Amino acid sequence: MIRIEFYKNGDMLTGFECKGHAGFADSGEDVVCAFISSACYLAANTVTDIIKLDARSSDADGYMSLKINSSPEKAQDILIGLVLHLTELEKDYPKNIKVTITEV
Structure with a gap:
């Protein structure tokens, strides 16, 4: 299962951590993993390379933060959109995706 934890400080989302493997299909053919990876990379790259916020991202096999x-506040639309996207995927793939929001 892929677990995505979003971090929130008051009304502001401040980041996320995505861990695990979806287990929907074999590695390289897992569309659920591809959905999540693509969305998370888009959000992280937009925050760091397009908006150019002071942010740190990292990734490894089965991990992204x-x-x-x-x-x-400049990244709220992107992060809220990511939460919406991933929670909708979670409805379709409840055995493969778990989204949480944690107050920090």
Whole structure:
């Protein structure tokens, strides 16, 4: 299962951590993994390379994170959109995706 934890400080989303494997299909053929990876990369790259916020992202096999260090208000539309996208996928694939929001 892929677990995506979003971090929230008050009304502001400040980042996310995505861990695990969907287990929907074999590696390289898992469309659920591809859906999630693509969406998370789009959000992280937009925050770091397009909006150019002070943020740190990292990734490895089965792992991705984004932590916004300053001005998280500038990334709210992107992060809220990512939450919406992933929670809709979670409805379709409840055995493969778990989305949570944690107050930090």
